[in-house]
Amino acid sequence: MTSTDIQQLMQQTGERARAASRLLARADTATKNAALLAIAAAIRSNVAHLISENAKDLSAARAAGQDAAFVDRLVLNAKTIEAMAVGLEQIAALPDLIGEVSNLRLRPSGIQVGQMRVPLGVIGIIYESRPNVTVDAAGLCLKSGNAAILRGGSEAIHSNLALATLVQQGLAATGLPADAVQVVGTTDRAAVGALITMPQYVDVIVPRGGKSLIARISAEATIPVIKHLDGICHVFIDASADLDMAVRIADNAKTQRYSPCNTMETLLVHRSIAARVLPQLARVYQDKGVELRCDTDTRTLLAAAGIVDTLTASEEDWRTEYLAPILAIAIVDSLDAAIDHIEHYGSHHTDSIITNDHTNAMRFLREVDSASVMINASTRFADGFEFGLGAEIGISTDKLHARGPVGLEGLTSLKYVVFGHGEIRT
Amino acid sequence: MTSTDIQQLMQQTGERARAASRLLARADTATKNAALLAIAAAIRSNVAHLISENAKDLSAARAAGQDAAFVDRLVLNAKTIEAMAVGLEQIAALPDLIGEVSNLRLRPSGIQVGQMRVPLGVIGIIYESRPNVTVDAAGLCLKSGNAAILRGGSEAIHSNLALATLVQQGLAATGLPADAVQVVGTTDRAAVGALITMPQYVDVIVPRGGKSLIARISAEATIPVIKHLDGICHVFIDASADLDMAVRIADNAKTQRYSPCNTMETLLVHRSIAARVLPQLARVYQDKGVELRCDTDTRTLLAAAGIVDTLTASEEDWRTEYLAPILAIAIVDSLDAAIDHIEHYGSHHTDSIITNDHTNAMRFLREVDSASVMINASTRFADGFEFGLGAEIGISTDKLHARGPVGLEGLTSLKYVVFGHGEIRT
Numbered sequence: 001m002t003s004t005d006i007q008q009l010m011q012q013t014g015e016r017a018r019a020a021s022r023l024l025a026r027a028d029t030a031t032k033n034a035a036l037l038a039i040a041a042a043i044r045s046n047v048a049h050l051i052s053e054n055a056k057d058l059s060a061a062r063a064a065g066q067d068a069a070f071v072d073r074l075v076l077n078a079k080t081i082e083a084m085a086v087g088l089e090q091i092a093a094l095p096d097l098i099g100e101v102s103n104l105r106l107r108p109s110g111i112q113v114g115q116m117r118v119p120l121g122v123i124g125i126i127y128e129s130r131p132n133v134t135v136d137a138a139g140l141c142l143k144s145g146n147a148a149i150l151r152g153g154s155e156a157i158h159s160n161l162a163l164a165t166l167v168q169q170g171l172a173a174t175g176l177p178a179d180a181v182q183v184v185g186t187t188d189r190a191a192v193g194a195l196i197t198m199p200q201y202v203d204v205i206v207p208r209g210g211k212s213l214i215a216r217i218s219a220e221a222t223i224p225v226i227k228h229l230d231g232i233c234h235v236f237i238d239a240s241a242d243l244d245m246a247v248r249i250a251d252n253a254k255t256q257r258y259s260p261c262n263t264m265e266t267l268l269v270h271r272s273i274a275a276r277v278l279p280q281l282a283r284v285y286q287d288k289g290v291e292l293r294c295d296t297d298t299r300t301l302l303a304a305a306g307i308v309d310t311l312t313a314s315e316e317d318w319r320t321e322y323l324a325p326i327l328a329i330a331i332v333d334s335l336d337a338a339i340d341h342i343e344h345y346g347s348h349h350t351d352s353i354i355t356n357d358h359t360n361a362m363r364f365l366r367e368v369d370s371a372s373v374m375i376n377a378s379t380r381f382a383d384g385f386e387f388g389l390g391a392e393i394g395i396s397t398d399k400l401h402a403r404g405p406v407g408l409e410g411l412t413s414l415k416y417v418v419f420g421h422g423e424i425r426t
Numbered sequence: 427m428t429s430t431d432i433q434q435l436m437q438q439t440g441e442r443a444r445a446a447s448r449l450l451a452r453a454d455t456a457t458k459n460a461a462l463l464a465i466a467a468a469i470r471s472n473v474a475h476l477i478s479e480n481a482k483d484l485s486a487a488r489a490a491g492q493d494a495a496f497v498d499r500l501v502l503n504a505k506t507i508e509a510m511a512v513g514l515e516q517i518a519a520l521p522d523l524i525g526e527v528s529n530l531r532l533r534p535s536g537i538q539v540g541q542m543r544v545p546l547g548v549i550g551i552i553y554e555s556r557p558n559v560t561v562d563a564a565g566l567c568l569k570s571g572n573a574a575i576l577r578g579g580s581e582a583i584h585s586n587l588a589l590a591t592l593v594q595q596g597l598a599a600t601g602l603p604a605d606a607v608q609v610v611g612t613t614d615r616a617a618v619g620a621l622i623t624m625p626q627y628v629d630v631i632v633p634r635g636g637k638s639l640i641a642r643i644s645a646e647a648t649i650p651v652i653k654h655l656d657g658i659c660h661v662f663i664d665a666s667a668d669l670d671m672a673v674r675i676a677d678n679a680k681t682q683r684y685s686p687c688n689t690m691e692t693l694l695v696h697r698s699i700a701a702r703v704l705p706q707l708a709r710v711y712q713d714k715g716v717e718l719r720c721d722t723d724t725r726t727l728l729a730a731a732g733i734v735d736t737l738t739a740s741e742e743d744w745r746t747e748y749l750a751p752i753l754a755i756a757i758v759d760s761l762d763a764a765i766d767h768i769e770h771y772g773s774h775h776t777d778s779i780i781t782n783d784h785t786n787a788m789r790f791l792r793e794v795d796s797a798s799v800m801i802n803a804s805t806r807f808a809d810g811f812e813f814g815l816g817a818e819i820g821i822s823t824d825k826l827h828a829r830g831p832v833g834l835e836g837l838t839s840l841k842y843v844v845f846g847h848g849e850i851r852t
Contacts, residue, residue, distance in 0.1 A: 107812065121825065203826075242848070373842070376849075377847075381851055399546050400546070415829055419803075420800060423807070
């Protein structure tokens with residue numbers, strides 16, 4: 001396709017999405033849930049077809065030399081297909097937020113003013129070659145009354161188009177517009193450039209994927225972006241921490257899984273507890289193969305305890321999201337020093353204090369400017385399901401609109417509604 | 427100043443604001459209120475000084491040939507200065523939202539999850555030559571725990587710097603950082619360019635002023651912008667409307683004031699009530715000197731009633747925010763046609779239906795995708811004070827974050843807070 005063809009294709013996709021979004025915004029809960037269940041049923045009835053379309057993507061990916069992790073994310077099988085159907089059923093079971101009016105109050109003029117929760121309109125989602133995201137994102141947008149334009153990784157194009165057909169069948173079977181969920185049919189990169197610069201058709205962009213992709217989309221988009229950048233998460237073990245709890249949480253926050261964004265990357269320890277907790281913790285980490293990059297005081301302390309195979313942390317280590325079995329460790333003199341470190345080097349994602357001092361706990365909660373701030377819990381809890389949002393379209397490190405795990409509510413907006421009886425302004 | 431000097435100046439301003447914002451975020455309500463009252467007192471004690479600094483701006487503006495309306499917005503006198511002080515006292519009397527924790531819920535893992543309201547951080551406000559905005563914006567940012575960088579119109583520079591000195595005195599007197607409110611000291615336009623491209627120091631930009639200024643800032647900013655573009659507001663008189671109410675509201679929505687953004691620009695009338703309401707309304711408008719630009723059916727109907735001095739509306743009229751004694755009028759066949767017109771030509775600002783049909787009222791409320799949607803009330807009520815927000819930093823026509831009148835809450839964000847007891851993820 002020429003660049004003009006792609007522009008035209010995306011314009012048409014946008015126009016259709018905008019028209020469908022108006023119909024979807026007024027759809028009632030029962031109809032939206034019926035569509036979600038119809039899509040789940042269609043997916044369950046087409047397992048063999050989905051696997052054969054996915055096989056085309058898989059063989060192309062293998063031929064292109066993609067690694068095992070990539071192929072693992074791309075593969076559809078009986079188990080992953082069933083998980084998609086179950087996911088849609090779970091979304092159907094969530095409460096519908098759309099149309100709810102809150103904060104109604106009577107004003108001196110006589111009008112009643114409240115706020116109604118409404119869909120954003122059209123959501124553009126750009127993601128990697130993970131076909132499950134196609135169904136997951138379609139379900140969340142549908143439930144929240146938004147039309148969706150989905151642009152998955154080009155290596156998943158056959159899988160995504162097969163899934164899109166089933167989604168559109170489910171929509172049509174329940175009287176909803178098939179255009180409410182559209183998968184971009186071209187793998188040309190210019191389609192992304194067009195999608196993120198159509199504010200007349202798209203209300204928000206949700207990019208999911210690597211940091212460089214997200215940074216590029218944020219820089220080039222002329223539409224608001226709900227984005228997730230770094231997750232440089234901290235655990236601070238305060239002077240009064242319970243030792244067992246400190247070890248348990250600091251272990252879990254780092255080693256339960258290494259790749260998630262809510263995994264701890266830097267451990268801060270109060271000087272007065274360091275000698276009691278750090279040697280024990282260092283052994284836990286080293287038993288699990290975690291490389292320790294420490295400030296000088298930590299290295300000295302560990303060496304005195306016979307632990308010598310540690311590295312000296314560089315300035316860059318405090319700013320690094322390893323997503324790997326590597327941990328930076330520093331000893332600090334006070335709560336204030338810990339907060340200063342977090343504010344200076346952190347990414348405002350998720351930070352936790354382990355303490356038994358109530359004042360320090362409440363100060364940490366208030367003063368650490370991160371999307372999720374915790375007392376005596378593992379940073380790994382920063383997650384839509386763990387927080388009770390029911391489902392998650394992503395995690396936002398922005399401050400405006402949605403912050404932290406983004407569920408259905410993040411795909412909605414509040415408009416003011418006024419109930420009058422003939423009032424005029426004087 | 428060279429362009430490098432301005433970059434450096436703005437960088438320093440940003441660094442200071444960021445540092446001050448951390449101190450302000452943890453300030454308690456009593457201290458913030460004491461600062462607001464200290465600033466009000468300082469303003470009242472310096473009336474003569476403010477008037478003499480303002481006189482420098484006024485003479486320069488007159489020498490530059492600025493019109494009477496411009497000078498009117500620029501002038502400070504005993505009355506406008508007292509109004510600024512009273513405004514600060516009103517902001518002090520508003521509830522403090524910062525630190526409030528809501529939606530606390532116990533999760534199956536054992537953690538309690540809630541959301542804490544927190545400041546955004548640093549707010550950049552860009553506005554015209556209206557010195558009262560300097561004090562108003564400073565007060566709102568201070569109360570909501572945000573640092574502010576204020577860039578007013580260059581013609582008000584002496585007034586703004588004099589006010590900034592008093593604001594900083596009030597801050598310092600109550601132990602808050604003077605850098606919490608900074609007025610940009612240079613009138614060079616490059617300072618605006620720098621301000622809107624410092625995401626490391628500024629969290630949100632609020633531009634107040636003409637449409638072209640706002641459009642340019644939105645296009646160039648690399649920081650989220652809370653913006654207000656067009657206010658093409660509609661009143662729809664439905665078939666079942668009470669005639670007296672319809673005339674009263676349609677009159678008020680257009681003629682109470684012509685320049686506000688919430689003034690009606692297009693009147694839509696259901697065909698079945700048109701002959702009863704339009705001639706009467708047209709006479710009301712013409713008595714007040716409002717020019718009527720009508721569709722063909724309306725012109726025919728009015729001509730039959732002896733009203734001939736109307737114009738034919740062009741396609742462009744339906745898309746125009748007149749901000750003047752001009753009104754576009756169309757007859758429509760149904761509620762659906764009215765909603766279609768509003769969605770096609772409107773600006774999603776404020777729209778009202780006059781009706782006695784409950785189903786139509788509720789459909790209008792739900793289906794019109796505007797920041798404020800009203801039943802049987804004048805569009806002129808779309809205002810922070812009328813809605814009970816206490817004060818208003820602006821009106822947003824965006825859908826994300828803040829929509830409609832933006833009060834203190836629009837200058838805040840919600841972060842997740844987790845109360846644990848040693849929980850780990852399994």
